[in-house]
Amino acid sequence: MAGNTPRRVRESHRKSQRGAEETPLVKWLLVGTAGLFLLVFLLLPLVNVFAQALGKGLGAYFKALEHPDTLSSIRLTLLTAAICVPLNVVFGVCAAWAVAKFEFRGKALLITLIDLPFSVSPVVAGLVYVVVFGLQGYLGPWLADRDLQVIFAVPGIVLATLFVTFPFVARELIPVMQATGTDQEQAAMTLGASGWQTFWRVTLPSVKWGLLYGVILCNARAMGEFGAVSVVSGHITGLTDTMPLRVEKLYISYDSTGAFAVASLLALLALVTLVAKTWLEWRQERQFEAAQHVETSTSRDEGTGPT
DSSP states (O other): OGGGHHHHHHHHHHHHHHHHSOOHHHHHHHHHHHHHHHIIIIIHHHHHHHHHHTTTOHHHHHHHHTSHHHHHHHHHHHHHHHHHHHHHHHHHHHHHHHHHHOOOTTHHHHHHHHHHHHHSOHHHHHHHHHHHHSTTSSSHHHHHHTTOOOTTSHHHHHHHHHHHHTHHHHHHHHHHHHHHOSHHHHHHHHTTOOHHHHIIIIIHHHTHHHHHHHHHHHHHHHHHOOHHHHHHHTTOTTTTOOHHHHHHHHHHTTOHHHHHHHHHHHHHHHHHHHHHHHHHHHHHHHHHHHHHHHHHHHHHHHHHSOO
16 A cells, blocks of 8 residues: 555646646647747748849849949948947946946936836937937037038937947846856956956856847847937938838839848848847857756766765
């Protein structure tokens, strides 16, 4: 009788596990619903973009992309991302380090301000810059006297893009730095490392995956931003049109091939971002599993070694 007790316990445990699991019907219903949404709202529109872009052949596709105004929009988009992403990296690292490693007055306010672009419409952000830097704005006359132009020029586009993208790097790094704690930095400082050496050799390697993940998301948003850039750019063809603005202008002018050709480039950038994101997650998971394996092996060796 007593020998059957463990078996009964195991059977009871398996029954409780089966009771907690969903039935196959519910499971496949949930999977099917998610797959249907992905098919209708993601995959079909994405396939349609490339089908429309290539509908008149590769010759028409590349001709649309080689248009001088389209090339100008591509260069401006890449320039804006090349300026905004490094600035966001500097801000994100500094803000995350301050929030995760130190206690100070105004910490909650800083976190709130970091999250502000998530709750403010990009159009509103663009209007704020127009009010501040426009000809009729607070700093407009001062800038005009010095022949400096922000609104309807590249500086305004960069500022608007910075506003909508600066939370991404910081928001990815803050939880990572909070999880790592300060023990490693304190140990490095105890061993004589300077603050700069501690940052480069201890802090940065421990958060590299979160940093790369934030950079990828920031770059994707910078290249695809429309609302804020639309307000401050002035839509000057060949000068202040980014790729999203160029898509809108071509579509309004009934140049569907050109519009979908530029849109396909943005879609390709999104796919590259998705692949990079998936690769980073895979590398991070593999690294975590390797670290767990080493830790388990070390614990086993210590447990079975001589005492």
